Amino acid sequence: MTLRRKKLPKPVVSTINNKTIRKKKTHQFSQALISKFHVLNKEKERLKQQPQTQEVIERLKTIEKEMEHMGGLDAYQKASLLGQDKRRGGDSSKWFIKQLLSLKKPDEFLNDINYVAGKPTNPQTYSLLDIGAVSGSNYVKEGKWIKAKAIDLNPQDSLVEKADFFEYPIPKEKYQILCLSLVINFVGDIKKRGIMIARANKFLVKQGLLFIVLPNPCVNNSRYCTDDHFKKILEYLGFSLVTSHISRKLVYYLFRKIKEINIKKIQQSKPKFPKILLNDGVSRNNFCVVI
Numbered sequence: 001m002t003l004r005r006k007k008l009p010k011p012v013v014s015t016i017n018n019k020t021i022r023k024k025k026t027h028q029f030s031q032a033l034i035s036k037f038h039v040l041n042k043e044k045e046r047l048k049q050q051p052q053t054q055e056v057i058e059r060l061k062t063i064e065k066e067m068e069h070m071g072g073l074d075a076y077q078k079a080s081l082l083g084q085d086k087r088r089g090g091d092s093s094k095w096f097i098k099q100l101l102s103l104k105k106p107d108e109f110l111n112d113i114n115y116v117a118g119k120p121t122n123p124q125t126y127s128l129l130d131i132g133a134v135s136g137s138n139y140v141k142e143g144k145w146i147k148a149k150a151i152d153l154n155p156q157d158s159l160v161e162k163a164d165f166f167e168y169p170i171p172k173e174k175y176q177i178l179c180l181s182l183v184i185n186f187v188g189d190i191k192k193r194g195i196m197i198a199r200a201n202k203f204l205v206k207q208g209l210l211f212i213v214l215p216n217p218c219v220n221n222s223r224y225c226t227d228d229h230f231k232k233i234l235e236y237l238g239f240s241l242v243t244s245h246i247s248r249k250l251v252y253y254l255f256r257k258i259k260e261i262n263i264k265k266i267q268q269s270k271p272k273f274p275k276i277l278l279n280d281g282v283s284r285n286n287f288c289v290v291i
């Protein structure tokens with residue numbers, strides 16, 4: 001008599017193979033690196049504003065060393081590219097393109113080529129500036145109708161121009177679309193965050209679009225910023241909200257430039273939106289935009 005071997009059920013643990021664990025660990029590691037980098041970057045900017053005592057100088061040196069030890073901006077960007085990985089549902093440009101395609105031109109703007117909505121009629125194209133892009137491939141798929149230019153402090157590929165947006169000259173020929181995806185929160189100085197948005201106004205044509213992405217907790221768990229507060233800042237800087245979307249990790253905003261602003265006047269006057277406590281609580285963060 002031949003004995004038939006009974007098939008054993010697969011142990012549950014075998015569904016978690018080494019590859020999955022490794023991927024998960026790499027993701028956890030890069031998330032930790034991104035968070036740590038942000039914390040150090042913010043502290044660095046804060047210390048730079050203070051009187052340069054020996055103690056402050058020493059702490060700045062320690063922070064620099066720590067950032068260097070982590071691999072510097074380069075390592076941070078590689079980690080953030082991993083976050084953009086399609087398998088992780090990243091790449092915020094997908095949401096923006098979906099919204100752009102669904103926008104319609106109101107009758108009063110039918111003859112205004114700068115009113116950005118839907119796909120432009122061939123051969124017209126939209127001009128787009130992707131600020132803090134890291135990689136230049138974000139809008140390659142839409143290359144036929146979006147002429148994108150990408151800039152970053154430290155480009156990760158040759159499609160991105162190395163440039164600091166704060167130093168970048170305001171162009172004569174303005175852009176129709178500007179992207180600030182996960183960049184405002186990267187800027188450590190809270191006043192420079194406001195200036196970044198104000199400068200975005202000057203780079204855009206009237207009726208152009210500004211696409212902003214922030215980590216969800218910036219507007220949903222901060223002591224100094226709420227979704228409503230952020231929208232008011234944008235309104236003050238000449239923008240009106242077109243649409244927004246909140247996911248577990250990110251918030252997406254699409255604004256339209258509706259008026260010109262005078263940056264110099266804004267910078268010289270008392271901040272209209274200073275750092276004030278809006279929500280108290282120990283588990284909240286300190287994200288803030290001052291202008």
Ligand SMILES: C[S@@+](CC[C@H](N)C(=O)[O-])C[C@H]1O[C@@H](n2cnc3c(N)ncnc32)[C@H](O)[C@@H]1O
Nearest residue numbers: 080132133134152153154164165181182183186
């Ligand atoms: C978290 S990454 C965002 C990458 C990408 N936009 C995304 O959505 O995943 C932030 C990037 O902004 C860049 N950045 C920060 N301040 C900048 C500035 N003033 N000018 C140009 N790029 C800047 C940094 O170098 C960094 O690569």
